[in-house]
Amino acid sequence: xxxxxxxxxxxxxxxxxxxxxxxxxxxxSTGPVDxxxxxxxxxxxxxxxxxxxxxxxxxxxxxxxxxxxxxHEATEVKLALSSxxxxxxxxxxxxxxxxxxxxxxxxxxxxxxxxxxATATLGVSTELSLATNNLxxxxx
Numbered sequence: 001x002x003x004x005x006x007x008x009x010x011x012x013x014x015x016x017x018x019x020x021x022x023x024x025x026x027x028x029s030t031g032p033v034d035x036x037x038x039x040x041x042x043x044x045x046x047x048x049x050x051x052x053x054x055x056x057x058x059x060x061x062x063x064x065x066x067x068x069x070x071x072h073e074a075t076e077v078k079l080a081l082s083s084x085x086x087x088x089x090x091x092x093x094x095x096x097x098x099x100x101x102x103x104x105x106x107x108x109x110x111x112x113x114x115x116x117x118a119t120a121t122l123g124v125s126t127e128l129s130l131a132t133n134n135l136x137x138x139x140x
Contacts, residue, residue: 004137005132005137006040011105022115035112035115036112040105041137043104046103046138047137047138049100049136057133059098059100060094061094061130063131064130065127066126067127072118075092076091077116097109
């Protein structure tokens with residue numbers, strides 16, 4: 001069974017985030033672009049935990065790079081649980097989301113994202129994506 005925990009573009013969990021679109025100027029003058037995504041599930045009465053040690057190990061969100069060394073790198077992205085946390089976040093580092101997440105719109109977890117383009121290349125890049133560690137989904 002597929003895990004129903006997903007990334008969304010809105011706090012109401014109505015628009016699943018299939019890709020993160022960030023527009024930046026080719027000359028690099030845009031600077032970093034900040035946005036917020038939401039991690040959650042619209043399912044009722046579910047909880048999510050790390051499969052490795054449920055309720056003990058962290059649920060970890062990371063930036064996956066399908067083509068390391070080519071195109072954009074995971075180090076162009078920072079993740080944080082608050083906008084203020086982006087300044088001290090380590091570029092490319094994973095983010096601990098807690099030992100348990102609950103389903104439902106009220107429990108949507110905002111994740112702040114900062115993207116700093118290091119390529120100065122015009123085009124659409126799809127090599128970066130979000131990933132979590134292995135999770136289990138349980139009824140509560």
